[in-house]
Every structure is written in structure tokens, then in C-alpha cells.
Amino acid sequence: MCAFPRSGKKRCSRWNNQPVERSAGVILTLPRELREVLLLRLVVGFSVEDAAGALGVSHGAVRVRQHRALARLKER
Known part of the structure; x- marks a missing residue:
């Protein structure tokens, strides 16, 4: 799974080796707010700021939710 942030730099997660279907399936099992x-x-x-604005939550909430989501994915 790769992200293409506004900076134009390509960032890929450590799950890049896994088939897309498996990664997507695991992400879909997360609670909505984490997903x-x-x-x-x-x-x-x-x-973080853009995500917070889109979701109507604080910057801290975005950071915490992202941390929790990644921790859950790491467990699987």
C-alpha cells in the first residue's frame, strides 16, 4: 500500500509485500473510525491536519487512531 502525499514523494508501508487483497481485507475488519x-x-x-478537518476531530485524535489502527494490523 503506497501513499502519494502532496509533496510528490512516494511512501510505502511495510505491508507492501503482501497481496493487495489481503491488505484490503484486513483493513476492512478495523472499526470505522480507525479504518x-x-x-x-x-x-x-x-x-494529520487534513484528515482531522475531513473527519471533524482533533489532530491528536487522528494520531491516536492511526497508531491504534497500525497496532491492530501489526497483530494480524
Whole structure:
């Protein structure tokens, strides 16, 4: 899974070796609030500030949700 942030730099996660179907399936099992943050940050490439604005939550909430989502994915 790679993100193309506004800076134009390509960033890829450590799960890049896994088939896309498996990664997508695991992400879909996350609770909505965690899934939304992860998709906005890593797939769409939103900054913390942009994701917070889109979701109507604080910057801190975005950071916490992203951390929790990644921790859950790491467990699987």
C-alpha cells in the first residue's frame, strides 16, 4: 500500500509485500473510525491536519487512531 502525499514523494508501508487483497481485507475488519483515518492518511495521503478537518476531530485524535489502527494490523 503506497501513499502519494502532496509533496510528490512516494511512501510505502511495510505491508507492501503482501497481496493487495489481503491488505484490503484486513483493513476492512478495523472499526470505522480507525479504518477512515488509516485510509485518509496512507492511501489518500492526507496530512494529520487534513484528515482531522475531513473527519471533524482533533489532530491528536487522528494520531491516536492511526497508531491504534497500525497496532491492530501489526497483530494480524
